Amino acid sequence: MKYSQIQFSHSLADIDLYQVQELFNRVAFWAKGRSIKDWSIAIANSEPVISIWDRELLIGFARATSDGIYRATIWDVVIHPEYQGKGLGSKLVETVLSHPRMQKVERVYLMTTHQQEFYGKIGFQANNTTTMVLNNQSNFDAFMTEEICLQQSL
Numbered sequence: 260m261k262y263s264q265i266q267f268s269h270s271l272a273d274i275d276l277y278q279v280q281e282l283f284n285r286v287a288f289w290a291k292g293r294s295i296k297d298w299s300i301a302i303a304n305s306e307p308v309i310s311i312w313d314r315e316l317l318i319g320f321a322r323a324t325s326d327g328i329y330r331a332t333i334w335d336v337v338i339h340p341e342y343q344g345k346g347l348g349s350k351l352v353e354t355v356l357s358h359p360r361m362q363k364v365e366r367v368y369l370m371t372t373h374q375q376e377f378y379g380k381i382g383f384q385a386n387n388t389t390t391m392v393l394n395n396q397s398n399f400d401a402f403m404t405e406e407i408c409l410q411q412s413l
Contacts, residue, residue, distance in 0.1 A: 265318070265347070267354055268310045274302060278317035279310075286337045289372065305334065307358035309351060311342075318342045321351050323367075325360050333369040352381055 276295045283290040302308050302322060311319030318339040325331030333355055338348045355361060371378055
């Protein structure tokens with residue numbers, strides 16, 4: 260593999276949503292079937308968004324969301340299978356962390372199912388004390404409707 264052809268990009272203009280969708284359908288069991296529309300929304304609401312290219316082929320991707328000072332979360336880190344094991348994943352995460360939006364953040368979170376060892380080598384630690392999840396937004400909507408009704412009856 261010729262690394263001189265591999266380029267990292269911070270530019271949203273470089274993002275090809277069809278290649279993003281194809282890469283995730285191929286690599287990420289947890290992201291199969293995401294629509295182009297949903298990818299567009301997720302990417303538009305993320306900063307930084309980092310892509311890795313071998314000429315015209317998308318071979319890596321990651322994004323983050325952050326308040327810029329206290330908390331950030333890294334999302335959707337993937338490397339094309341033919342390029343794994345070459346250090347690109349570590350470099351991708353390091354590129355996300357070095358972005359100006361992430362540099363001063365007190366705590367950076369990420370979720371992983373099978374890559375704890377990989378992220379541990381980068382410096383991430385397991386955190387079993389703060390993780391909670393709300394799986395279905397409609398549960399929250401029902402709660403808010405109930406709260407509104409209670410407030411109106413008072």
